[in-house]
Amino acid sequence: MTEGWWRYDHLDLDEARLPDGSPVRRPVVTIAVPGSAVNHVAVVDSGSPVSVADAHFFALLGLDIESDQPVFEVSVGVGGAYSKVPVFEVELELRAPLAQSPETVTWRLHLGARRGWRLPFTVLFGQRGWFDRFPTTIDATATTVELFPDR
Amino acid sequence: MVGMDRTLVERYRNQWVAIGDDGDVVAHDLSYEKLTAMLSTMPPIRVLVRRIPAVDEPLFVGVW
Numbered sequence: 001m002t003e004g005w006w007r008y009d010h011l012d013l014d015e016a017r018l019p020d021g022s023p024v025r026r027p028v029v030t031i032a033v034p035g036s037a038v039n040h041v042a043v044v045d046s047g048s049p050v051s052v053a054d055a056h057f058f059a060l061l062g063l064d065i066e067s068d069q070p071v072f073e074v075s076v077g078v079g080g081a082y083s084k085v086p087v088f089e090v091e092l093e094l095r096a097p098l099a100q101s102p103e104t105v106t107w108r109l110h111l112g113a114r115r116g117w118r119l120p121f122t123v124l125f126g127q128r129g130w131f132d133r134f135p136t137t138i139d140a141t142a143t144t145v146e147l148f149p150d151r
Numbered sequence: 152m153v154g155m156d157r158t159l160v161e162r163y164r165n166q167w168v169a170i171g172d173d174g175d176v177v178a179h180d181l182s183y184e185k186l187t188a189m190l191s192t193m194p195p196i197r198v199l200v201r202r203i204p205a206v207d208e209p210l211f212v213g214v215w
Contacts, residue, residue: 014160014203015210024210030199037195038169038187047213056184117183119211120202 002105008097008143013120027143030095033060034106039095040122044143048126051109054117061090065113085112105147107133165205169198
């Protein structure tokens with residue numbers, strides 16, 4: 001069982017620079033479909049009440065968002081556009097920063113499937129799905145995630 | 152989190168990319184769906200998938 005903490009440096013996702021020329025660095029963690037070699041960037045956002053992902057990501061999880069029954073639906077706005085998104089219970093794997101460790105942490109969460117996704121990352125983690133599972137500290141340069149047995 | 156070779160950023164703007172451990176782009180496509188389908192046909196090597204935004208894309212500031 002993985003315990004302790006992992007520290008992820010903020011990542012420049014190559015977005016437009018701020019007017020003073022400084023890069024935008026996002027608080028990120030690395031996640032994957034359990035057992036997959038393909039890692040995905042997830043942004044951690046304490047101001048978001050829910051967690052959502054690119055609708056196409058759900059196919060990798062073996063879900064058909066058109067025919068599978070969601071747990072519930074919720075209206076959200078992402079990037080200025082509102083829509084009702086189906087929310088599914090899924091299992092994800094948290095990966096260590098910079099692949100420092102082969103250890104992983106698997107957890108189950110409710111994840112909304114957002115169509116028309118154009119953000120430079122695959123998943124946005126909010127209060128439900130992330131902060132209710134992982135105590136997380138975000139400062140100016142890094143995100144520190146406390147690892148505990150599933151709770 | 153693996154970093155991307157900075158010299159490659161402009162070439163892959165507005166595309167989804169799969170970045171290998173050496174920072175090189177091992178696959179890319181405009182579509183996330185097509186990129187992940189492509190990866191599923193390749194030998195399983197560790198990659199990080201993300202999108203390089205267009206240069207004039209507005210900044211994302213959250214979900215509500």
